Amino acid sequence: xxxxxxxxxxxxxxxxxxxxxxxxxYRFEGKKVYSLYGPNGAGKTxxxxxxxxxxxxxxxxxxxxxxEFRNSVEDKRNLIKEITLVQQNPYLFNTTVExxxxxxxxxxxxxxxxxxxxxxxxxxxxxxAGFEKRxxxxxxxxxxxxxxxxxGLALKPKVLLLDEPTANIDEASKGILExxxxxxxxxxxxxxxxxxxxxxxxxxxxxxxxxxxEGRIVASPVENIMQGKIIKFNEVSVFDTGRVKLDVVAxxxxxxRISINPEEILVSREKISSSARNSFxxxxxQISEEDRFVNLVVDIGExxxxxxxxxxxxxxxxxxxxxxxxxxxxxxxxxx
Amino acid sequence: MNYIQEGFIxxxxxxxxxxxxxxxxxxxxxxxxxxxxxxxxxxxxxxGFLIATKEFKGKKITITVFNTLxxxxxxxxxxxxxxxxxRKGPLGVLGLLFTPKAIIIGEFILATPIIIxxxxxxxxxxxxxxxxxxxxxxxxxxxxxxxxxSEARFAxxxxxxxxxxxxxxxxxxALMLGGNIKGYTRTMATAIGLETSKGEFGFALALGFILLIxxxxxxxxxxxxxxxxx
Numbered sequence: 045x046x047x048x049x050x051x052x053x054x055x056x057x058x059x060x061x062x063x064x065x066x067x068x069x070y071r072f073e074g075k076k077v078y079s080l081y082g083p084n085g086a087g088k089t090x091x092x093x094x095x096x097x098x099x100x101x102x103x104x105x106x107x108x109x110x111x112e113f114r115n116s117v118e119d120k121r122n123l124i125k126e127i128t129l130v131q132q133n134p135y136l137f138n139t140t141v142e143x144x145x146x147x148x149x150x151x152x153x154x155x156x157x158x159x160x161x162x163x164x165x166x167x168x169x170x171x172x173a174g175f176e177k178r179x180x181x182x183x184x185x186x187x188x189x190x191x192x193x194x195x196g197l198a199l200k201p202k203v204l205l206l207d208e209p210t211a212n213i214d215e216a217s218k219g220i221l222e223x224x225x226x227x228x229x230x231x232x233x234x235x236x237x238x239x240x241x242x243x244x245x246x247x248x249x250x251x252x253x254x255x256x257x258e259g260r261i262v263a264s265p266v267e268n269i270m271q272g273k274i275i276k277f278n279e280v281s282v283f284d285t286g287r288v289k290l291d292v293v294a295x296x297x298x299x300x301r302i303s304i305n306p307e308e309i310l311v312s313r314e315k316i317s318s319s320a321r322n323s324f325x326x327x328x329x330q331i332s333e334e335d336r337f338v339n340l341v342v343d344i345g346e347x348x349x350x351x352x353x354x355x356x357x358x359x360x361x362x363x364x365x366x367x368x369x370x371x372x373x374x375x376x377x378x379x380x
Numbered sequence: 381m382n383y384i385q386e387g388f389i390x391x392x393x394x395x396x397x398x399x400x401x402x403x404x405x406x407x408x409x410x411x412x413x414x415x416x417x418x419x420x421x422x423x424x425x426x427x428g429f430l431i432a433t434k435e436f437k438g439k440k441i442t443i444t445v446f447n448t449l450x451x452x453x454x455x456x457x458x459x460x461x462x463x464x465x466x467r468k469g470p471l472g473v474l475g476l477l478f479t480p481k482a483i484i485i486g487e488f489i490l491a492t493p494i495i496i497x498x499x500x501x502x503x504x505x506x507x508x509x510x511x512x513x514x515x516x517x518x519x520x521x522x523x524x525x526x527x528x529x530s531e532a533r534f535a536x537x538x539x540x541x542x543x544x545x546x547x548x549x550x551x552x553x554a555l556m557l558g559g560n561i562k563g564y565t566r567t568m569a570t571a572i573g574l575e576t577s578k579g580e581f582g583f584a585l586a587l588g589f590i591l592l593i594x595x596x597x598x599x600x601x602x603x604x605x606x607x608x609x610x
Contacts, residue, residue: 148517151519152518
């Protein structure tokens with residue numbers, strides 16, 4: 045299959061005079077899986093909607109390259125048929141599952157027999173074989189999401205865009221969708237670009253993780269975001285969130301937001317003496333496992349996410365309620 | 381009291397015996413109102429769709445106008461169309477007055493605003509994701525429009541039934557424009573009026589029963605559709 049590459053150039057989208065997307069350049073190679081990772085308001089949905097031609101960028105745009113595609117207006121219609129978006133909280137037409145999935149094929153003029161085959165194949169991929177005659181309105185949340193993805197898969201698009209495919213669905217459906225993303229990429233060589241809040245899923249499933257924050261691609265995933273202001277601007281400045289004061293290295297006194305990478309926070313039972321300028325006593329309020337790691341949520345006045353290996357976690361014998369110290373360098377704090 | 385009893389008996393006899401005069405009137409009524417409703421829907425649904433989906437200056441006023449026109453008095457419509465198609469009127473040469481076509485024109489004017497106004501509200505009530513979903517699956521502008529109408533089908537069908545309900549029992553304009561000519565332009569409503577005044581109570585009652593059945597069927601269909609929408 046001919047590869048379709050998407051290249052973002054000086055892409056800017058402004059909503060209500062606020063810049064919600066600003067990506068100077070990015071290139072999506074064909075046949076890969078990409079994930080857009082970031083908090084709400086990072087611009088993930090806006091970017092996917094632009095890639096799917098649902099909204100126009102304010103300036104700049106996306107170049108589509110591939111042997112049979114040029115960037116002419118008449119090619120746009122063909123491109124739309126090669127790029128399919130499954131929206132977050134997808135809508136199923138008020139009819140059967142089969143008619144939902146075959147809709148895109150029907151408007152492409154496919155013969156009935158071919159459609160039936162594609163529908164069956166797509167339903168098997170999402171683990172819903174035999175659901176053809178079910179009414180869309182009678183499906184559960186997870187099934188709706190899977191049928192919506194099957195509706196996209198049936199078209200065998202060159203690029204499949206998925207907006208938060210695993211949000212608000214049951215664990216079983218999540219597992220199936222993870223497999224589907226990998227399978228569609230391998231089997232049909234489809235480029236998959238999906239957005240997610242789940243960093244572990246992003247790394248597990250995709251070839252490349254694109255961390256987005258406030259409409260821009262950032263160097264590393266932004267977590268532990270805190271609002272506040274610089275109350276002392278100096279060589280080492282002080283950022284006050286209203287609940288805690290942190291030493292930061294700021295280039296401008298205008299910063300209103302900071303973030304701390306959970307992997308760069310040191311956890312200890314006792315207060316440790318080091319060159320790191322930030323050390324806080326806190327209480328573990330939540331523990332969750334993620335592959336070989338354990339995520340803690342620690343309340344230090346602000347709630348911080350901290351990531352440590354299972355081995356360290358077990359050695360420290362931490363439980364919910366444990367009192368611990370969090371230590372991190374001022375230079376690890378990102379400032380926005 | 382006796383004449384009511386006799387009237388009932390005559391009416392039932394007329395209905396059971398498939399009396400030609402009765403059923404001629406029934407079929408003409410059904411025919412003109414069905415044609416008028418079809419014509420109204422051909423104009424009303426696309427127009428309702430455009431008004432609902434396009435942004436333009438005066439959109440709110442346009443919607444208000446159609447909502448208001450739903451309450452058009454039938455006699456005024458009769459008067460208006462009469463002035464146009466009477467022999468002295470601008471369309472007099474077409475010779476439409478006192479023909480079934482004239483009744484259809486009057487009923488078309490009555491049903492169209494209902495179908496437009498209810499189609500607007502049906503389309504506006506649609507989930508905005510219908511449009512974007514069709515677009516993401518590669519639909520062009522016309523295909524997107526067809527999907528929206530198809531998803532709003534129950535509400536739009538309800539609009540058609542409401543339009544039909546408005547014209548099937550309509551008296552004012554049918555009398556003025558059709559002239560109540562026996563075997564030609566006599567509808568159920570006009571016949572009931574005339575036969576009652578002539579003292580043919582049984583005949584009028586027979587038509588009254590049938591009209592009631594038609595009207596109730598329309599209401600039952602509407603309720604059935606409303607339930608299906610849920």
